[in-house]
Amino acid sequence: MTEALKTKLQGIDDQLSKRFIELDPDGYFIIYIDPEAGLICADHYTNTISEKGLALDPETGEPIPVKGGIKRSPTHTFKGRTAKELGMEITEKVNPCPLSRLDHALYLGREFVRAELALIRGETYIQD
Template sequence: MTFTKEDLALIDDRLSQRDIKLDPAGYFVIYLDREAGLICAKHYTNVIDERGLAVDPETGEVIPAKGKVERTHTTLYTGRTAKEICVKILEETQPCPVSYLDHAGYLGREFVRAELALVTGQEYIQD
């Protein structure tokens, strides 16, 4: 069976709607530094409250999933490829800033998308 690009996009769109548990080890904001040719990931700490929402550890305020948030990242990771940044975050950093396997899988997918955008010149927007 052959799938079209549209078929694959529908599968991914449907899977993006599933419920996920947020990683208590924190979250990442991923972006490209095109001038330097780098994939960048800022790591932020958070606390997961009794509702399963990420909150700022200092203020207790819910961290919105969309929109601008004024917080300071704990670490900036960079890499020239998806593999390089994954190794830095998941293998070389102790303690590892990722505690859920599904979060690690998500980061790997996002870093591959970011690498492709860096190489092709396409826009990258984190999913």
Template sequence: MGMDLIVDDLTAIDDKLSQRRIDLDPNGYFIIYIDRNDRLIYAKHFTNVIDDCGLAVDPETGKVIPARGKVERTHTMVFSGRTAKELCVKIFEETQPCPVTFLDHAAYLGREFVRAEVALVTGKDYVQD
């Protein structure tokens, strides 16, 4: 089995899992991006309110926040790190109270921070999953 086939298989597994329904963390969500000039990974934290349908709504307007597309909202905190590990330490160990309350959310952030770090090191594009 060639390396391309293995990568394709792993990508297919992740793509399928990305379609599953997840419960949103009531403490909020993060928008992750990289800044090549600063050579940093950034994670902007936004608060949300979860409605009766399990959807995130803007606490000020009550409108549903779309999963894709631009939404003009003010972040509550912004974290930055040179590596995924540095970012995780800042968010999960040094920030009290921790802005993440669900373990699956913490695992997701760890995966995304590693992907962002790889993109930063390799020069590839990073798009948050």
């Protein structure tokens, strides 16, 4: 892939990332890799959504900060060796599925692939 094409594609993604995204009332995921175990991991956390569209901690009713700041325990940690295995673990083996929005599922799929590539390449993975 040429540098010009990479730049063009990155520009498309950057522009799309600026759109409004409605939060999933069924919660959110923190994704990371465990290189030693060869796993992609996704911690699931519950939340409630305020009238203003903010994610709230269901225990305290306080807004959940974007950049950390509070320590919460995940409701579940999902693990897979590949993006596909992890996606199936979340969507096919858990009832009820902890996702209620298709855009959230698509986002997770993209992130799982990015995490898998980082794992394969021995690179650091940072969730977008």
